[in-house]
Amino acid sequence: MKLLKLLxxxxxxxxxxxxxxxxxxxxxxxxxxxxxxxxAVGLEPGANRAEPVGSEVILNVxxxxxxxxxxDFAELEGRLAESWTVSDDGTVFDFTLREGVMFHDGxxxxxxxxxxxxxxxxxxxxxxxxxxxxxxxxxxVSPTEVSITLSEPYPAFLSILAQPQxxxxxxxAVEAEGEGFATKPVGTGPxxxxxxxxxxxxxxxxxxxxxxxxxxxxxxxYRVIPDASTRRLELExxxxxxxxxxxxxxxxxxxxxxxxxxxxxxAILEAPSQIIRQLEFNNNNPDSPVAxxxxxxxxxxxxxxxGLLQGVFGGTAERVYGPLTxxxxxxxxxxxxxxxxxxxxxxxxLLAEAxxxxxxxxxxxxxxxxxxxxxxxxxxxANLADIGINxxxxxxxxxxxRALQTAGEFDLALDGRQPWYNDPDAHITIGxxxxxxxxxxxxxxxxxxxxxxxxxxxxxxVDLETRKQLYFEIQEKIAAKVPGAYLFSPKLIVFTRANVKxxxxxxAPPLNEYWGVSKG
Amino acid sequence: xxxxxxRRLLALIPVLALVLVIVFSLVRLIPGDPxxxxxxxxxxxxxxxxLRDQMRLDEPVYLQFLNYAGGLFRGDFGTxxxxxxxxxxxxxxxxxxxxxxxxxxxxxxILFGVPIGVLSAxxxxxxxDHATRIFSLVGVSMPAFLLxxxxxxxxxxxxxxLPVSGRMSPYxxxxxxxxxxxxxxxxxxxxxxxxxxxxYLILPTAVLAAFLAATLGRFVRNTMLExxxxxxxxxxxxxxxxxxxxxxxxxxxxxxxxxxxxxxxxFAEMLGGAILTETIxxxxxIGRFMFEAIKNRDYPVIQGTTLVFSLLFVLTSILVDLLYxxxxxxxxxxxK
Numbered sequence: 001m002k003l004l005k006l007l008x009x010x011x012x013x014x015x016x017x018x019x020x021x022x023x024x025x026x027x028x029x030x031x032x033x034x035x036x037x038x039x040a041v042g043l044e045p046g047a048n049r050a051e052p053v054g055s056e057v058i059l060n061v062x063x064x065x066x067x068x069x070x071x072d073f074a075e076l077e078g079r080l081a082e083s084w085t086v087s088d089d090g091t092v093f094d095f096t097l098r099e100g101v102m103f104h105d106g107x108x109x110x111x112x113x114x115x116x117x118x119x120x121x122x123x124x125x126x127x128x129x130x131x132x133x134x135x136x137x138x139x140x141v142s143p144t145e146v147s148i149t150l151s152e153p154y155p156a157f158l159s160i161l162a163q164p165q166x167x168x169x170x171x172x173a174v175e176a177e178g179e180g181f182a183t184k185p186v187g188t189g190p191x192x193x194x195x196x197x198x199x200x201x202x203x204x205x206x207x208x209x210x211x212x213x214x215x216x217x218x219x220x221x222y223r224v225i226p227d228a229s230t231r232r233l234e235l236e237x238x239x240x241x242x243x244x245x246x247x248x249x250x251x252x253x254x255x256x257x258x259x260x261x262x263x264x265x266x267a268i269l270e271a272p273s274q275i276i277r278q279l280e281f282n283n284n285n286p287d288s289p290v291a292x293x294x295x296x297x298x299x300x301x302x303x304x305x306x307g308l309l310q311g312v313f314g315g316t317a318e319r320v321y322g323p324l325t326x327x328x329x330x331x332x333x334x335x336x337x338x339x340x341x342x343x344x345x346x347x348x349x350l351l352a353e354a355x356x357x358x359x360x361x362x363x364x365x366x367x368x369x370x371x372x373x374x375x376x377x378x379x380x381x382a383n384l385a386d387i388g389i390n391x392x393x394x395x396x397x398x399x400x401x402r403a404l405q406t407a408g409e410f411d412l413a414l415d416g417r418q419p420w421y422n423d424p425d426a427h428i429t430i431g432x433x434x435x436x437x438x439x440x441x442x443x444x445x446x447x448x449x450x451x452x453x454x455x456x457x458x459x460x461x462v463d464l465e466t467r468k469q470l471y472f473e474i475q476e477k478i479a480a481k482v483p484g485a486y487l488f489s490p491k492l493i494v495f496t497r498a499n500v501k502x503x504x505x506x507x508a509p510p511l512n513e514y515w516g517v518s519k520g
Numbered sequence: 521x522x523x524x525x526x527r528r529l530l531a532l533i534p535v536l537a538l539v540l541v542i543v544f545s546l547v548r549l550i551p552g553d554p555x556x557x558x559x560x561x562x563x564x565x566x567x568x569x570x571l572r573d574q575m576r577l578d579e580p581v582y583l584q585f586l587n588y589a590g591g592l593f594r595g596d597f598g599t600x601x602x603x604x605x606x607x608x609x610x611x612x613x614x615x616x617x618x619x620x621x622x623x624x625x626x627x628x629x630i631l632f633g634v635p636i637g638v639l640s641a642x643x644x645x646x647x648x649d650h651a652t653r654i655f656s657l658v659g660v661s662m663p664a665f666l667l668x669x670x671x672x673x674x675x676x677x678x679x680x681x682l683p684v685s686g687r688m689s690p691y692x693x694x695x696x697x698x699x700x701x702x703x704x705x706x707x708x709x710x711x712x713x714x715x716x717x718x719x720y721l722i723l724p725t726a727v728l729a730a731f732l733a734a735t736l737g738r739f740v741r742n743t744m745l746e747x748x749x750x751x752x753x754x755x756x757x758x759x760x761x762x763x764x765x766x767x768x769x770x771x772x773x774x775x776x777x778x779x780x781x782x783x784x785x786x787f788a789e790m791l792g793g794a795i796l797t798e799t800i801x802x803x804x805x806i807g808r809f810m811f812e813a814i815k816n817r818d819y820p821v822i823q824g825t826t827l828v829f830s831l832l833f834v835l836t837s838i839l840v841d842l843l844y845x846x847x848x849x850x851x852x853x854x855x856k
Contacts, residue, residue, distance in 0.1 A: 025691050025693060025712070026691045026693065027691075028691055031691060033690050038812070041602055041603055042603060047604070049558070049559060126567065126570030126571060126573070127559070127567050127570070127571070129566065129567070130564070130566065130567075182603075182604070182605075194693070195693065195695065197696065197804070198610065198613045198614060198804060199614065199804035199808065199809065200802075201690060223686065223690055223802070224802060224804070225685060225686075225802040226799050226808065227685075227799050227800045227802070229669065229800075230672070230684060230801070230802060233673075233676065233677060233684045233685075234684045237676055237677055237680075237684055239683060239684050239685070239686070239690075397551065398552070398556070398561070399552030399556045399557055399817075400551055400552065402556055402561065406565070415561070416561070417561075417562055418562060420562065439565040439566065440562075440565060441561055
């Protein structure tokens with residue numbers, strides 16, 4: 001009985017007490033809650049492996065020397081760098097730095113911090129060895145001037161400097177925190193790190209002294225919500241303000257998009273991505289039926305591209321015409337004009353020309369796992385059945401799939417690439433350079449002295465216009481070889497509550513900045 | 521009693537050693553390399569080789585095992601391949617969330633399951649008995665994710681009484697002390713946080729408790745029916761005890777023994793992480809942690825969590841045995 005009285009008393013007293021304890025909590029109108037599917041792997045630029053959640057947090061807590069200019073993301077602008085020049089031979093990058101910028105720990109940003117940060121990433125991050133390894137020297141000219149020398153010309157280096165791995169860290173904080181820096185990052189960015197709770201949340205607070213002006217929000221909270229249907233319910237209920245699409249191969253279910261489109265409380269932002277998904281031929285096996293270009297052409301013409309975009313994706317993906325997406329600055333419009341069209345009759349006659357009986361073709365179509373890839377594979381299977389080619393689908397677990405793809409043990413495979421930096425180099429070099437054919441999931445291009453030298457040349461060319469022309473030529477040469485059927489490019493889709501204003505989707509990589517975002 | 525406990529605790533060592541050997545070799549038999557899995561489809565061989573080197577995966581397996589086992593003696597569970605953080609710290613960070621949920625779910629299940637079982641047993645084949653039978657069938661057979669979704673839709677979306685998912689309102693910022701959200705709120709005097717934590721706990725608790733309550737209800741009913749036909753019950757009635765005394769002191773007490781085994785087993789299972797429930801409710805527990813680790817082939821985390829689960833499982837079963845002793849004088853005698 002005593003217990004009952006106590007409980008009753010507590011129940012009455014509770015609401016009275018509740019009113020008093022608001023101090024440290026955030027104002028929902030000034031706080032942005034973002035749902036992410038998994039915990040950040042780390043908040044440490046030096047160790048970043050292009051994992052999406054951590055990368056985005058890094059870009060909001062830190063600044064890079066340069067960044068892509070919103071909303072087109074086709075040109076670089078200075079951030080911590082005020083201006084820069086590139087030497088004629090393309091190996092020396094001189095930066096003039098912004099003055100008066102402070103790290104969140106109160107120390108001043110200067111050229112030493114730039115040298116410290118970039119050398120640190122070079123030293124501790126094997127993931128960026130291929131690019132950071134090109135840095136031969138970083139010299140501090142004055143507190144506001146820094147000069148970076150590369151061992152060979154690499155124009156995409158500026159694009160690498162816009163990446164999370166190149167974010168400038170506070171040397172003082174790194175030395176003070178040691179390994180703890182990975183969960184207590186200190187940068188110069190628009191938001192300061194507040195707290196991290198494993199598998200639960202990352203909280204960032206506005207940096208009122210940010211050099212571009214204080215952000216409009218007071219706080220950002222990343223909430224880890226692994227289940228897609230829970231994320232959707234939370235968005236509909238207002239439990240989160242933003243749901244992002246993330247993950248290399250994940251896409252949002254088309255039916256979810258349709259359902260949310262009719263919800264007045266939810267806004268859907270879309271932007272084209274630079275992700276490419278293709279039906280890949282094994283281009284390096286002379287014994288394969290697809291070694292015959294007529295067979296490849298037949299297959300490419302057998303696919304109903306628009307039907308795939310509408311039927312499987314309900315408009316959440318766009319057409320890809322060749323080795324680069326249409327939003328790349330190096331995209332060659334001629335590729336779009338000459339892109340293969342859906343023409344099953346032409347496909348059949350191409351097979352006849354090649355002297356191949358479609359019934360004799362019996363392919364296994366390898367694919368990643370997951371319902372979306374399954375749907376794409378089934379669609380392709382039906383298209384090929386239509387011209388008489390039999391296809392068996394093998395959705396294979398990723399590590400095993402990678403092993404057989406890089407070993408070249410396939411004829412047809414569904415594959416794709418999400419470039420981790422904004423430059424045509426990110427698709428072309430790794431995808432089509434013959435010397436890299438076996439070193440990753442690539443198009444396995446056979447040796448071709450002319451194409452290979454064009455690719456290397458384009459990778460190193462300093463003059464932008466010349467470089468663009470080189471990529472134009474490369475795209476035409478690749479398209480002529482029909483190395484695969486370019487299927488689709490998933491759009492970047494972000495769902496927000498209707499009162500979220502000012503968000504611009506970054507296309508490559510798809511990491512958003514929240515500096516200019518507000519809640520109305 | 522003390523020697524019984526000591527014997528049981530000593531028996532733990534070979535059990536855990538065996539678990540260690542099995543898990544250590546099994547995780548390495550799962551196809552797929554952790555470096556490949558972690559870096560995803562875009563990675564080059566060079567990047568993968570560098571990561572393998574960093575994770576020291578190129579060492580011979582027996583050396584890896586010796587290093588790992590040696591580390592265990594020093595309380596070092598290794599570091600996560602994914603995050604680079606010490607595995608033990610990562611487990612301890614997530615264990616309170618799982619404990620909080622499991623304990624609450626078990627208590628709620630007992631609170632509902634046992635009385636339902638008793639009432640059904642005292643009124644066999646009544647309307648109440650039939651109704652609870654249907655309830656039990658639904659509780660046992662409905663998958664957790666479906667029940668979770670239905671509850672979320674009803675209580676969060678339509679009624680708006682409870683939150684959809686999470687452990688506490690995201691707008692409340694509180695640094696964990698014990699890791700038990702409600703307790704932390706109470707300790708720091710942050711009533712709002714504690715109250716929020718209670719609200720967030722209700723739906724996942726209900727989902728987990730539903731299954732256990734249903735099982736327990738039927739179980740108690742059946743054992744109770746058996747016990748109530750025993751001679752000593754007739755004797756108790758004959759000597760003029762009230763109905764409540766007969767049912768509760770003689771009937772229930774004797775039918776609780778097997779029920780405790782069921783509760784203990786199910787509780788230990790829940791400690792192993794209710795993966796689905798934790799995933800749907802974005803509950804930062806140990807089950808989800810292990811699931812992610814298996815997906816990522818994060819060997820040290822899979823090993824560490826499995827060892828901790830085994831330890832908790834065995835400790836729970838020892839606790840159950842001790843409870844037997846408390847409830848049954850005959851068992852107590854044998855323990856001596």
